[in-house]
Amino acid sequence: MxxxxxIKATYFQECxxxxxDLEQGLLTLDASEGDGDTINAVFRAVHSVKxxxxxxxxxxxxxFAHVFETAxxxxxxxxxxxxxxxxxxxxxxxxxxxxxxQAAKGQGVVDEVRAQGIAEELAALTDHGAGPRVSxxxxxxxxxxxxxxxxPLKFEIDEPVSAxxxxxxxxxxxAMYAKGHDAAFFLREIERxxxxxxxxxxxxxxxxxxxxxxxxxLSWRLRIPGDVAETTIREVFDFVGDxxxxxxxxxxxxxxxxxxxxxxxDFEALLGAVRGEPAAAGAPQVNEAHEERGANGADKVSAxxxxxxxxxxxxDLERVDRMIDLVGELVINQAMLAQRVGESxxxxxxxxxxxxxxxxxxxxxxQDSVMAIRAQPVKSVFQRMPRLVREIxxxxxxxxxxxxxxxxxxxxxxxxxxxxDPITHMLRNAIDHGxxxxxxxxxxxxxxxxxxxxxALHRSGRIVIEVTDDGKGIDRQRxxxxxxxxxxxxxxxxxTDEEVDNLIFLPGFSTASTVSNISGRGVGMDVVKRSIxxxxxxxxxxxxxxxxxxxxLSLPLTLAxxxxxxxxxxxxxxxxxxxxxxxxxxxxxxxxRRLGPRGAVLAVRGGHxxxxxxxxALGWRTTPIDPTxxxxxxxxxxxxxxxxxxxxxxxxxxxxxxxxxxANYQRVxxxxxxxxxxxxxxxxILDVDVVLDGRSLDRPDNLLxxxxx
Amino acid sequence: xxxxxxxxxxxxxxxxxxxxxxxxxxxxxxxxxxERLGGLCVQVLLAAEAAWRGDGQAFQIINPSxxxxxxxxxxxxxxxxxxxxxx
Numbered sequence: 001m002x003x004x005x006x007i008k009a010t011y012f013q014e015c016x017x018x019x020x021d022l023e024q025g026l027l028t029l030d031a032s033e034g035d036g037d038t039i040n041a042v043f044r045a046v047h048s049v050k051x052x053x054x055x056x057x058x059x060x061x062x063x064f065a066h067v068f069e070t071a072x073x074x075x076x077x078x079x080x081x082x083x084x085x086x087x088x089x090x091x092x093x094x095x096x097x098x099x100x101x102q103a104a105k106g107q108g109v110v111d112e113v114r115a116q117g118i119a120e121e122l123a124a125l126t127d128h129g130a131g132p133r134v135s136x137x138x139x140x141x142x143x144x145x146x147x148x149x150x151x152p153l154k155f156e157i158d159e160p161v162s163a164x165x166x167x168x169x170x171x172x173x174x175a176m177y178a179k180g181h182d183a184a185f186f187l188r189e190i191e192r193x194x195x196x197x198x199x200x201x202x203x204x205x206x207x208x209x210x211x212x213x214x215x216x217x218l219s220w221r222l223r224i225p226g227d228v229a230e231t232t233i234r235e236v237f238d239f240v241g242d243x244x245x246x247x248x249x250x251x252x253x254x255x256x257x258x259x260x261x262x263x264x265x266d267f268e269a270l271l272g273a274v275r276g277e278p279a280a281a282g283a284p285q286v287n288e289a290h291e292e293r294g295a296n297g298a299d300k301v302s303a304x305x306x307x308x309x310x311x312x313x314x315x316d317l318e319r320v321d322r323m324i325d326l327v328g329e330l331v332i333n334q335a336m337l338a339q340r341v342g343e344s345x346x347x348x349x350x351x352x353x354x355x356x357x358x359x360x361x362x363x364x365x366x367q368d369s370v371m372a373i374r375a376q377p378v379k380s381v382f383q384r385m386p387r388l389v390r391e392i393x394x395x396x397x398x399x400x401x402x403x404x405x406x407x408x409x410x411x412x413x414x415x416x417x418x419x420x421d422p423i424t425h426m427l428r429n430a431i432d433h434g435x436x437x438x439x440x441x442x443x444x445x446x447x448x449x450x451x452x453x454x455x456a457l458h459r460s461g462r463i464v465i466e467v468t469d470d471g472k473g474i475d476r477q478r479x480x481x482x483x484x485x486x487x488x489x490x491x492x493x494x495x496t497d498e499e500v501d502n503l504i505f506l507p508g509f510s511t512a513s514t515v516s517n518i519s520g521r522g523v524g525m526d527v528v529k530r531s532i533x534x535x536x537x538x539x540x541x542x543x544x545x546x547x548x549x550x551x552x553l554s555l556p557l558t559l560a561x562x563x564x565x566x567x568x569x570x571x572x573x574x575x576x577x578x579x580x581x582x583x584x585x586x587x588x589x590x591x592x593r594r595l596g597p598r599g600a601v602l603a604v605r606g607g608h609x610x611x612x613x614x615x616x617a618l619g620w621r622t623t624p625i626d627p628t629x630x631x632x633x634x635x636x637x638x639x640x641x642x643x644x645x646x647x648x649x650x651x652x653x654x655x656x657x658x659x660x661x662x663a664n665y666q667r668v669x670x671x672x673x674x675x676x677x678x679x680x681x682x683x684x685i686l687d688v689d690v691v692l693d694g695r696s697l698d699r700p701d702n703l704l705x706x707x708x709x
Numbered sequence: 710x711x712x713x714x715x716x717x718x719x720x721x722x723x724x725x726x727x728x729x730x731x732x733x734x735x736x737x738x739x740x741x742x743x744e745r746l747g748g749l750c751v752q753v754l755l756a757a758e759a760a761w762r763g764d765g766q767a768f769q770i771i772n773p774s775x776x777x778x779x780x781x782x783x784x785x786x787x788x789x790x791x792x793x794x795x796x
Contacts, residue, residue: 004719057745172748177718183748187783200785205752208729208760213721217752220785 007180011052013314015101018045020383022094027386030087039082043072048239049097053104055185060110061100064119068093071122079126086125093118095387165226166233169247171219176243183220186244189236190222197223226250317413320374324560327363327370328657331561334363335654335678364655371412371558378456378463379407381419385427385454392431399438399449400431406456411463412558418535419465419555425528426467426551427452434471434549444546446470458557462579465553474543476500483509501541505529538637538689564656564685565633566677567647569615573683574647575656575675580688582634582642584650587627602627602644604634613646617691618670637689645691658685711739712770712777716750724750728757736761740790741772746780754789 025042028034050065071090074080096115102108168190172183190196201219211217224233230248237246338356346352382404393400411419435441435450442448453468476497483503484491495503503509507526532539537555556562564575565584591603592611600611611632613624625646633645656675661668661684672687710731713720728736736757754770761768773781773790781789 004717007718177747177749180718182717183751184746184780184783191783198783198785202755202759205756205759207763208725208732208753208756211725211753211756213725213749213753214718216748218748218755218784 004180007178008056010314011056011180012101012105014052015049018049019094019098019101020379021045022049022097023091023383023386026087026091026094029082030084030091034082036076039072039076043069043076044238046072046097047235049101051185051239052180054189055181056104058100058104061097061104064100064115065097067119067122068097071126074126089118089121089125091386091390093122095390098387165251166222166224166228166230167249167251168222168224168233169219169245169249170222170237171245171247172216172240173243173245174214174216176240177214177216179240179243181240181243183218183244186236186240187220187222190224190233193232193236194225194228196225223251315373320370320413324370324374327367328560331363331367331655331657332676332678334359336680339678367561367655371560374413374558375410376413376416377408377410378416378419378465381416381423382407382454382456384420385423388424389427389431389452392428396432397437398431398435400435401449401451402427403451403453404455405453409456409458409463411456411555412560414558414560415463415535415555418531422528422532422539422553423454423465423467425525426465426553427454429525429528430467430469430471430549430551434469434473436472440472459554462554463557465555467551467553468548470548473545473547473549474501474504474541475545479503501543504541505539560658562656562658562673562675562685563653564675565653566651566656566683567614567631567633568649568651569618569647570620572620573651573677573681574614575683575685576633576635576645577672577685577688578653580635580637582636585632585634586630587632587644589628592627600624600627602632604644609634609642609644611644611646612691614686614691615646615648635688635692637692641692643692645688656683656685710736711741712743714742714744716743717745717747718749721747721749721753725753725756728753732760733764733766735767736769737767738770739772740770740777741774743774743777746777746784748784751781751784751786751789755786758789 022042022045025034025038025045028038029042046065046069050062050069053061053065068090071080071086071093075082075086080086096110096118099108099110100115103110170183170186172181172186176183187198199221201221204219205211205217233248234246237244334356338360341352341356385404386402389400389402392398430452431450435452436444436446438448441450451470453466455466455468457464457466479500480489480495480503483489483500483506486509488503488506488509489495505525505528509526529539532553532555535555537553539554540552541549542552543549562575563578565578565581567574567576585604587602593601593603593608595601595610601608602611611624611627613621613627615621616624625648627644627646630646630648631650633647634642635645636642656677658673659675659682661671661674664674668684670687670690671684673685674682675685677683710727712724716724738754758768770777770790778790781787
């Protein structure tokens with residue numbers, strides 16, 4: 001990759017983080033929980049986006065960020081109240097800023113009209129808020145045409161106007177250049193603040209032969225008029241942090257004429273001091289410089305380069321994926337080796353067997369560590385949702401407050417990237433179909449603003465996403481009518497409430513009377529259901545008329561490995577996910593009760609659960625085996641249903657590497673995936689939920705429901 | 710010798726190499742195509758100018774583009790182009 005492209009890619013990554021911080025900060029302020037630090041953080045985020053954009057010449061992005069920054073600046077200095085309306089505008093501005101960043105990436109276009117409208121609103125905010133202290137318009141950015149008709153405004157914030165001036169010594173480091181910033185950019189920014197005198201310090205420039213082209217040797221001394229606020233100058237350098245040493249010193253008494261031009265040698269000595277070099281032969285001058293600052297009641301600001309702690313690294317995802325694949329192979333290989341050693345008849349206490357046990361533990365640890373590398377908080381998905389909700393709320397005319405919980409819940413990267421679409425659909429559905437209009441809400445005595453809650457949590461080795469709304473709940477009567485009208489169920493079908501609720505997952509079902517551009521095309525929920533099932537997940541609804549609905553989505557934490565119970569059914573070896581198994585037992589004859597011609601139930605601790613013969617359920621045999629000679633797995637499905645699965649024997653418990661059946665063959669009902677066992681044979685992984693649901697297959701009313709699930 | 714359009718971080722090393730190879734003879738650099746001039750390349754050009762001066766050879770940057778002139782001015786490196794008139 002071209003080095004500039006690499007730097008740009010890093011910039012865009014940083015942008016994503018900054019934009020997320022920006023939105024988070026604004027939301028915090030909106031919830032009246034923020035303080036000065038939050039406003040500062042928000043300001044810095046916009047400023048840093050703008051800084052990098054300037055370095056790469058994204059002029060439109062810079063221009064918009066500038067207006068945004070100006071408004072935030074006014075808020076920071078207390079001239080603009082961080083109240084609801086201003087923050088709502090700023091949230092929309094952050095959406096537009098994100099669009100600009102996307103456009104700069106070459107993905108998507110900016111809605112110019114919207115951008116201009118928001119830019120004007122922002123400018124109006126500051127115009128109004130700034131009052132009489134508006135200084136003359138700052139010059140437009142170089143080459144960047146402010147073609148939106150707004151005027152960038154600049155405010156003097158906290159520094160009283162005084163004569164004299166600032167002496168700025170700017171020494172970039174090599175790291176700054178390596179990140180794609182350039183000294184020229186900062187000098188240009190400073191010049192935009194005010195006219196200044198620039199002097200270049202060549203004293204450290206080596207001979208051409210000795211010069212290392214990516215090393216930084218130059219430094220600049222600038223004289224800036226004293227009426228520029230210190231914070232304004234420092235902000236220019238905000239986003240380079242320690243990568244550019246900046247020394248800002250006040251010089252000159254209040255009377256400008258008395259400002260003594262400091263002899264150049266002072267600065268060189270100063271520079272030496274900044275770099276931590278011994279100021280050879282310059283020691284007296286250093287002292288002099290210090291005295292000068294002291295005598296003038298100087299105000300010194302210094303940011304020295306500091307060693308950066310190697311806290312995080314960015315790694316190409318492909319490399320991690322490759323490692324995971326390899327570790328998967330290692331696990332299989334280790335299992336095969338263990339099996340062969342077992343078959344060779346070595347004693348369990350032999351050194352080989354002990355060594356193998358240790359190897360197994362190590363393998364397991366490696367696998368856990370590798371999986372942990374790929375685990376990410378769901379925040380990256382959640383943080384896109386506030387914007388989505390704002391946009392849906394805007395276009396439906398509903399008032400929505402989104403409450404998010406559990407953003408820190410970690411889940412494997414493979415799952416994360418496929419969470420976004422289902423959550424998007426569920427939120428759309430909750431707002432468009434779940435929440436009532438503000439008038440309707442007021443009519444039934446609810447607050448006009450509806451609340452949609454998006455929560456993530458870990459539950460028994462799975463990640464559960466819940467979307468809760470406080471809307472009108474599912475109108476079961478209407479759902480039923482529509483399903484009958486569309487021929488999805490028979491008109492005399494006796495359906496439980498739960499079954500009616502599940503009708504909305506049928507393909508081609510839509511209750512919206514008008515097709516909106518958000519949902520209502522009837523492709524929503526069945527697509528959600530299918531995409532979730534493809535991930536080995538499940539979706540469930542609970543709804544209470546008048547009070548709202550809860551959509552619960554449950555997914556495996558990883559799509560790469562699974563803890564399973566290896567069982568034998570007839571000639572086949574199967575793996576049952578351990579998370580679904582409550583207990584295993586061998587029933588006594590009097591605990592098995594016949595029920596109807598084919599059915600049977602098992603008495604377990606005072607209750608009865610259906611007995612399902614796996615061999616029959618999967619079509620491997622026609623008559624069930626006697627449960628008392630087999631083994632029963634007591635399992636529980638996601639929705640809470642229990643059943644007793646009859647298998648021939650249990651072979652053991654182990655972690656298996658999931659090999660997708662869809663990717664290699666096709667989807668098979670009741671089978672979640674496959675794996676390769678230690679002996680090299682393929683074993684199928686049981687989809688317990690489907691097996692449990694399959695009980696209803698022979699009930700004719702539910703044929704369609706079963707098809708939909 | 711003509712200077713490339715973009716003189717940024719990535720251009721500094723090739724520029725230094727080219728200049729080092731041209732050493733020992735009078736040099737005229739055509740800056741008419743330059744669209745962007747960054748700090749690192751300014752360093753190289755300044756070091757080259759000093760080197761040629763030390764060798765007693767002529768070193769000139771001719772036809773500076775507006776972008777080149779502006780960046781040189783911003784960075785206080787006007788000497789790079791103003792010497793054209795001086796010699």
